[in-house]
Amino acid sequence: MKGYYLKKVLSSLFVLFIIITLNFFLPRMIFSDPAQPYYAGVPEDALALREQIREANGFNDPLIVQYLKYLGRVFTLDFGESHYYKDSVWKVMFSRIPWSMVLTVSSMLISITFGILYGAVAGKRREHAADKVLLWLSGVTTAIPSFWLALVSVMLFAFTYKIFPYRGAMTAGYTLSMNGSLFLIVLAVGVVLSVVLKLLSKKNLCIFIGVPVSLTAALFASVPLADIVDVAYHAALPVMISVFSGIISYALLVRNSMIAVTGEDYILTARAKGLPAQVVLYKHTFRNALLPLITNVGMSMAGLMGGSVLMEKIFSWPGMGQLLLDACNNGDYLLSQAILLLFAVITVVCNFITDLVYHKFDPRVKEV
Amino acid sequence: MNVLEIKNLKILFRVGDDFVRAVEGVDIHVGEGERVAIVGESGCGKSVTGLACMKLHTTPPAYITADKFEFVSHDGTPHDILAKTENEMLALRAEEMAMIFQDPSTFLNPVMTIGEQLDEVFIYHMHMKPKEARRHSIEMMKKVGIPDPEMRAGQYPHELSGGLKQRILIAMATSLSPRLLIADEPTTALDVTIQAQILQLITERCEKEKMSLLMITHDLGVVREMADRVYVMYCGKIVEEGTVDEILTSPRHPYTKALIDTIPGMEEKVDRFVQIPHNVPHPMNKPAGCYFSNRCAYCTDLCRAKQPPLFDRGNGRKIRCYYEVEELWEK
Numbered sequence: 001m002k003g004y005y006l007k008k009v010l011s012s013l014f015v016l017f018i019i020i021t022l023n024f025f026l027p028r029m030i031f032s033d034p035a036q037p038y039y040a041g042v043p044e045d046a047l048a049l050r051e052q053i054r055e056a057n058g059f060n061d062p063l064i065v066q067y068l069k070y071l072g073r074v075f076t077l078d079f080g081e082s083h084y085y086k087d088s089v090w091k092v093m094f095s096r097i098p099w100s101m102v103l104t105v106s107s108m109l110i111s112i113t114f115g116i117l118y119g120a121v122a123g124k125r126r127e128h129a130a131d132k133v134l135l136w137l138s139g140v141t142t143a144i145p146s147f148w149l150a151l152v153s154v155m156l157f158a159f160t161y162k163i164f165p166y167r168g169a170m171t172a173g174y175t176l177s178m179n180g181s182l183f184l185i186v187l188a189v190g191v192v193l194s195v196v197l198k199l200l201s202k203k204n205l206c207i208f209i210g211v212p213v214s215l216t217a218a219l220f221a222s223v224p225l226a227d228i229v230d231v232a233y234h235a236a237l238p239v240m241i242s243v244f245s246g247i248i249s250y251a252l253l254v255r256n257s258m259i260a261v262t263g264e265d266y267i268l269t270a271r272a273k274g275l276p277a278q279v280v281l282y283k284h285t286f287r288n289a290l291l292p293l294i295t296n297v298g299m300s301m302a303g304l305m306g307g308s309v310l311m312e313k314i315f316s317w318p319g320m321g322q323l324l325l326d327a328c329n330n331g332d333y334l335l336s337q338a339i340l341l342l343f344a345v346i347t348v349v350c351n352f353i354t355d356l357v358y359h360k361f362d363p364r365v366k367e368v
Numbered sequence: 369m370n371v372l373e374i375k376n377l378k379i380l381f382r383v384g385d386d387f388v389r390a391v392e393g394v395d396i397h398v399g400e401g402e403r404v405a406i407v408g409e410s411g412c413g414k415s416v417t418g419l420a421c422m423k424l425h426t427t428p429p430a431y432i433t434a435d436k437f438e439f440v441s442h443d444g445t446p447h448d449i450l451a452k453t454e455n456e457m458l459a460l461r462a463e464e465m466a467m468i469f470q471d472p473s474t475f476l477n478p479v480m481t482i483g484e485q486l487d488e489v490f491i492y493h494m495h496m497k498p499k500e501a502r503r504h505s506i507e508m509m510k511k512v513g514i515p516d517p518e519m520r521a522g523q524y525p526h527e528l529s530g531g532l533k534q535r536i537l538i539a540m541a542t543s544l545s546p547r548l549l550i551a552d553e554p555t556t557a558l559d560v561t562i563q564a565q566i567l568q569l570i571t572e573r574c575e576k577e578k579m580s581l582l583m584i585t586h587d588l589g590v591v592r593e594m595a596d597r598v599y600v601m602y603c604g605k606i607v608e609e610g611t612v613d614e615i616l617t618s619p620r621h622p623y624t625k626a627l628i629d630t631i632p633g634m635e636e637k638v639d640r641f642v643q644i645p646h647n648v649p650h651p652m653n654k655p656a657g658c659y660f661s662n663r664c665a666y667c668t669d670l671c672r673a674k675q676p677p678l679f680d681r682g683n684g685r686k687i688r689c690y691y692e693v694e695e696l697w698e699k
Contacts, residue, residue: 265474271424272469273489273540274461277454283488287479363524364478 008355012348019344024070027333035059037083037331079338084330089338092323099169100319102235103311104304107242112297114243115250116290122251123258123289124281131255138252141245147310150241154314157237164237167316170230183222190214238315242308253296257289264288291362298354302347371548371580372398372421375436379416379604382429388651390416392604395678396582398548403574403581405595405612407588407627409648413604414584415470418550421582422467423449423457439465442547462489465548466541468570471557472533476525482509482536483521489543508539512569531562538569545577552584567593588631592616597684600624603649603659606678609686620687622664658688666691 027034035054042049054060058069073080079089122131158166165171194210220228261267262285270284309321316322320339327336359365379391391413398404406414419425420432421439437449441464452460469475477485486505490496496504502521509517512535525533534554541549551570555563567590574581583594591598591612598615600608600623608621619625626644646663655661658671670690678688 265469265471266477268424269469269475269537269540270477270488272422272461272467273492274458274463275488275492276458279488279492283480284477288477291479362479364526 008352012352015348016341016344019341020071020074021067023337023340024067026337030333031331033059034333037333040083074341079341080334082327082332082335084327084332084335089335092335093320093338093342096318096320096323099317100312100321101304102169102231103238103242103317103319104308106235107239107246108297108300108304110239110243111246111250112293115247116254116293118247119251119254120258120286123255123262126259134248134251134255137248141248146241146245147314149244150238150311150314153237153241165234169234169318170227171234179222183218186218186221187214190217238311238317242311250293250296253292254289257292258285261285261289287361291358294358294361295354298350298357301354302343302350304346369400369440370397370438371400371402371440372396372582373436373438374421374434377417377420377434377437378432379413379420379425380431382431383652386652387431389654390604390651391420394599394601394604394606396599396606398580398582401578401580403583403594403596404599405583405585405591405597406599406601407585407591408601409586411648411651412601414601415552417601418467418552418582418584421449421548421550422461422465423452423454424467439548459493462541462546463493463544464546465550466544466546467550467552468534468537468541468554470553472530472537473525473557475537476533478525481522481524482528486521486536486540486543489540493544504543505539508543509536512536512539512542512573514539530558531566534558534562534566535569538566538573542573542577542579546579548582549574549579550582550584553586555587555590556585563590570594588616588628600627603654604651605659605688606686607660607688609678610684614685620681620685620692621689622666623660626663626665 031037035050035057038053038057039050042053058066061069081087082089082092085092118130118134122128122134125131154166157163191211191214194206194214197210198204198206267280267284270280275283309325311317312319312321313325324336324339327333327339374394374396377391377394377396378389381388381390394413394417396404396406396417406417408414416425416430420430425432432450434450439447439449439460441447441460447460449457476482483502483505486508487498487501490501490504491498494501494504506517506521509520514520514532514535520528520532525536528536538554549570554570555566558566570581571594573579581594583590585591585594595612598608598610598612599606600615600621602623608615608619608624615624616628619628623644630642630644632638632641644663649655649659649662655672657673658664658667658676661667661671664671668690676688676690678686680686
């Protein structure tokens with residue numbers, strides 16, 4: 001068992017190493033001179049000055065030395081300063097991550113909840129109306145790309161009917177007046193409370209419900225209500241669009257595996273035991289049918305902090321996807337390197353967690 | 369007294385716009401404490417009959433009719449199985465009738481521990497608390513000869529061998545000592561060395577809990593070991609009925625005789641195994657007359673033209689053939 005996790009960790013580290021290396025070479029492949037973004041404001045014929053800048057930033061060192069230096073900086077988590085924002089890369093990124101999460105977390109939670117419910121209904125009553133509608137809708141969502149849907153709904157709901165705002169995350173700017181310490185205190189109290197409850201009642205449910213509840217409570221305690229309403233109003237349209245295809249794809253997954261599991265022999269055993277239909281459905285069918293969902297959710301978890309580049313661009317949402325796009329357009333490659341690395345780390349970590357969780361739910365998966 | 373009595377059982381399956389007649393008018397009865405076997409090739413409708421006794425088919429696609437389908441429970445009340453709703457059946461299953469299945473590796477839930485799966489019977493039928501149920505489960509596991517039951521109860525099905533898994537299924541089926549135990553080819557998926565042990569265990573459990581046994585099998589060896597009375601089924605119909613000694617020593621239907629002839633003997637040396645020519649007819653395309661006519665060595669024009677009824681030859685012996693055995697074997 002230990003050997004398995006060690007192997008997993010090592011292979012994850014190897015993936016990260018490759019990403020870091022690619023990250024290093026990317027600006028050197030994109031620009032004819034990797035120092036180009038540093039020349040801002042320096043005229044093209046001021047060669048001496050340019051040479052000075054190159055020398056000062058270490059672009060005249062041999063490539064291998066530059067590479068090792070870059071590795072060292074990554075290792076010490078020093079990503080430098082963004083040229084465009086004139087601020088530390090860390091600060092710029094962390095001002096955007098929560099905004100991405102507002103969209104992704106809410107749409108993922110809604111998609112999974114309703115996806116499972118819809119899928120279960122469709123799978124249980126196969127060939128009935130709900131199931132036929134699901135199959136038809138899955139055709140629709142596959143055929144219509146979500147960015148097109150987003151554009152059309154912006155046109156329809158934001159411009160023609162003016163029901164929703166068409167851009168941004170708030171009416172003015174994107175800085176929430178958030179009481180950081182209060183947020184942390186409420187969150188900590190909530191988490192500690194749910195852990196204590198779990199230890200007392202020995203029910204994992206306490207953690208599953210307690211943590212999200214304390215997170216919500218912390219949010220409402222530390223952010224003015226008017227701001228929350230404002231953000232929710234701005235987030236409504238993008239969330240609805242990603243939820244639409246999200247629900248359908250999760251529902252289709254659950255429906256298909258429900259149908260597959262219902263035909264399994266052990267369901268017959270469960271029925272032959274004289275278990276009520278509800279027990280057969282929840283304890284036997286559902287538990288097996290949700291296994292493929294774990295992999296799927298784990299994979300989309302990786303996108304939680306990354307956000308969706310397309311959605312954020314269309315709605316001018318101040319999230320990570322938008323930031324990455326801007327960084328690329330501005331030649332701000334220190335920033336884009338850091339963002340890409342962050343995405344890679346999140347993906348690798350999420351895959352690792354999925355592995356661990358899957359093992360909990362399916363005892364057959366032990367050592368691969 | 370009969371525990372189970374079925375008259376003229378018909379089972380149809382809807383396939384698209386068509387119907388497959390899986391079982392066509394079968395009469396079966398199982399007496400108290402009696403061990404009855406249904407023998408036949410794959411696709412003859414024997415497993416379908418077993419599932420129908422527990423009412424485990426879903427309608428559609430399965431449509432079941434019978435003139436009489438009566439099961440008598442422990443307290444002596446007769447139950448009309450076909451008139452029962454699914455909720456009424458729940459109380460009969462496991463408490464009054466239980467089933468052991470063919471392949472122990474696919475009939476246990478892979479994501480639940482052995483203990484959890486055994487506990488369910490006690491929790492939902494006897495309304496026990498989980499701890500108490502587990503105590504009973506461990507007790508049951510001891511009864512079916514599972515070594516170290518406490519440890520096994522915490523394990524998952526994939527950690528157990530096929531033989532152990534079948535023992536678990538037997539424990540599950542017999543834990544509430546039902547009146548009738550239906551065993552659907554319980555040894556087919558097992559090693560030959562384990563088969564005898566499992567059959568021994570089933571016999572033991574039946575005797576101890578005074579259960580009647582309905583054994584569904586294609587293995588005549590199993591029939592000799594496990595049954596008092598035998599039904600031979602072919603293409604959804606019973607072709608011969610009698611006691612195990614009569615059927616195995618003096619078969620009177622050409623199909624039964626052919627089946628017994630295919631068993632290789634220990635004494636004589638043979639180059640080729642004996643086999644029944646041709647295949648079982650497709651269920652949507654059965655012959656017009658006797659269903660066995662296209663494979664029968666003694667087939668006549670009468671056989672090809674008209675389906676023979678089940679002739680009663682006395683002493684509970686019934687044969688679906690126009691001819692007496694002496695005339696046949698002479699031909």
